[in-house]
Each structure stands twice: as C-alpha cells, then as structure tokens.
Amino acid sequence: MTSPKRLLLVEIHDARPAEAETIDRLRSLAAETGAGRPALLVTPEWGGARASRRALARLVTPSDTPVLHGLTHDAPPSAFERLLYGDAMGSEFARLGRQEARERIRRGRLLLGEATGRRVEWWCAPRWREPRHVRGLLAELGFEGTLGRRALLLSSGQTHAAPVLSFDHGTRHIVVAANRLVRRLRLGPLLRSARIVRVALHPRDATSPSTVAEVRNLLAALTSGGFVPVDLATIAGGA
C-alpha cells in the first residue's frame, strides 16, 4: 500500500475532565469526516486544580494520542492578551526558566502517564508559546516531539512543515471575525500546496453553531481535496 501524499491531523486542545462532555462532542465532530484518531492535548492540573486520576483516565480514549499540553495552562494575566482577545489566554510556559519548565513538564507527564497507563511522548505548549530551551528539555526527557504552531518538531531534529488552522481566538467579536476571514484566505493555498494540515479544535468551538458549521465545511474541503486523516505517529514516521 502506498502512503497517502496529503495528511490531515485533528488536534483537540485544552482537554481536562471538567470539559469531558465537550471533548466528546469535538471528537464526534472530527469522526464525522473519518478523522477519528485525534491528538488529545491534555492539561492535567487545569487552572491549578488537580484532576483525579480516574477522571484523567476516562478523558483519554484508546484512539486518542495523548499530548501533554502544559501543567496548568495558567499564566499571570497579560494586559495585551486581555485587550486583544478579551481573555487571559494562559501562555503558561511563555516566560518560564529552564528549571521551572522542566519541573512542570516532568510532573504533568507523570500525572497523565500514571492515570492513563500510556506513554506520553508528545508535547504542545499552551498557546504554542515557549522559550527556546524547552525543546532541548523535551529531547532530554525522551519526548518524540512538539506540536508547534507551524510545524511538527521532532526531538531527532527532523521538522515536518504542518500549519495549523485554529478557531478559538477569544471572545472579542472583531478579532474572531478577522480570524475567520484569515482562515478563509488561507484555505485555498493550503488546498493547493500543503502536504500536512492540522486542524486544532478547542472546547469553546463546540459552543458556537457557526464555528461547528465552519469546522464541518473545512474538514470536508480538506478530505475531498485529498487529505487523509492520520494520527501523530504516522506523520512522525515520515509517511
């Protein structure tokens, strides 16, 4: 069998037990197009509150690839983010020193790994923001790689260009509308020339009928454009 030329990865971000039902809805939305092996980005101590082991275990299904998505997804409020997005977007790792970053990654991985019995080999920084030293740390800790904003960055040093389409840009209508327009403009070039496209879904997306409709249309456009839904391991394996 020849491997597909164009790959689609669905990512479900900000997974935590308090949003378990919403995460299920996002999973079903992705599965409608056959993209049923999503990367599930889990934050084990969302907002600083530790989730129970059982609740974390229930959150991750066998078809998900667990990805550690920070420890708390919390950060001191930034005036810029509040102004632009109407929300503190929780760039937990943006300003962390090496020691603190290492401790949080180690702790988060332990909690998620122990709860699920799965090896946690992938990392994505909250809001994709992290200092350079985090990549070295992940390689030291034996992670396969990072889901960056524009690429999958493997600890081996290999990089797969993999732009991400995301729908959650806070609560300010003008910013949300501007980003919807940007997505529409990006779709044509991606359909023409991208090899890998990632679609990032967030819990807030499931609460907006217009976003749900947009996600459906986008996934349909990608799959009819020849993109085949795959899991992270398939991309990392150089498909």
Ligand SMILES: [Zn+2]
């Ligand atoms: Zn996030």
